[in-house]
Amino acid sequence: MEKIALITDSTSDMPKDVADKYNIKILHYRIIYKDREFVDGINVDSKYIYDNLDREIPTSSLPSMNEMENLFNNLQDEGYTHAIVVTLSGGLTGIFNGVKLVSENYPNIKTYIYDSKSISAGEAMLVEECAKLIKKGMTFDEIVNSLPSLRKRLHLYFVVGTLEYLKKGGRIGKVAGTIAELLNIKPIVAIDVNDGKYFTYDKVRGRKKSLNRIVEIANNILKTKKCRMSILHGCALEDSKKVFDEIKKNPNVVSATFGGNISPVAGVHSGPGLVGLVLFEEE
Structure with a gap:
């Protein structure tokens, strides 16, 4: 009998009620200042990060090997036979390889x-x-094989207040930086499904137009698809609520979640002003 564990990382902004409901395990990134270190979402919140950005922009680090080892030890003790790990985009992080390295020390747990x-x-x-599929009784192999088709139903776009933090953190990807800043060009950023890096999906001039464009993009998708919708932000509560309220009006939004601030570690790299949209197509 298969016992399947589900694992993700702290950049997923996994709602606590969902994590508790499905017993989802979370690995935590680390946030490193010159004289102190925090565990993402455990002993630091997003407000602390944004409040201190003018003094120091910290660096980030993968979840510790010790945390990963402890997690797999616990899975082994709890009788798990399989594990599915869904990670942050590999174009932004090396967590995929870190988890792979640790999982190879636990051959009794078949890990994907x-x-x-x-x-x-x-x-x-x-x-x-994935959690819903486990609850339905689908096998490990069936769930693993379904992941690419699930990913195709996902749409993610965001705008940031400034490109400064993406540039400093090396996460700028294919998003043009300096000239865009000078001309007040606001890129609509998405993630390339081939290399997992950020790219400019569209660009407009000015903050207000960028927020309106996010709404337009959502409504264009919702013309033909019923979707679950989530809006998150980085120190941009008022703007994100406006976007949320606009998109929520669309009759093809089957559920709408206002997710609040993104994870502290994501805030390090995006800076204040982020408004993010996620749509997941319902079948």
Whole structure:
């Protein structure tokens, strides 16, 4: 009899009620300042990160090998035979290889690691879909084989207040930086499903137009698809609520979640002003 564990990381912004409901395990990134270190979402919150960005922009690090080892030890003790790990996009992080390295020390647990090519609620929605399939009684192999088709139903877009933090953190990918800043060009950023890096999906001039464009993109998708919707933000509560309220009006939104602030570690790299949209197509 298969006993399947579900694992993700703290950049997924996995809602606590969903994690508790399905017993989803979460690995935590680390946030490193010159004189102190925090565990993402455990002993630091997003407000602390944004409040201190003008003093110091911290670096980030993968979940510790010790945390990963402890997790797999616990899975072994609890009798898990299989594990599905859904990670932050591999174009933004090396967590895929870190988990793979640790999992190889536990041959009794058959582990599959899936690069979500996503982040935040996009990553979380894929994990939740896996959890539902486990609850339905689907096998490990059936769930693993369904992941690419689940990923095709996912849409993620975001805007940031400034490109400064993506540039400094090396997460700029294929998003043009300096000239865009000078001209007040606001790129609509998405993640390339091939290499998992950020790219400019569209660009407009000015903050207001960028938020309106996010709404337009959502409504264009919702013309033909019924979707679950999630909005998250990075120190941009008012703007994100406006976007949320606009998109929520669409009759093809089957459920709408206002997710609040993105994870502290994601906030390090995106800076204040992020408004993010995730849509997941219902079948």
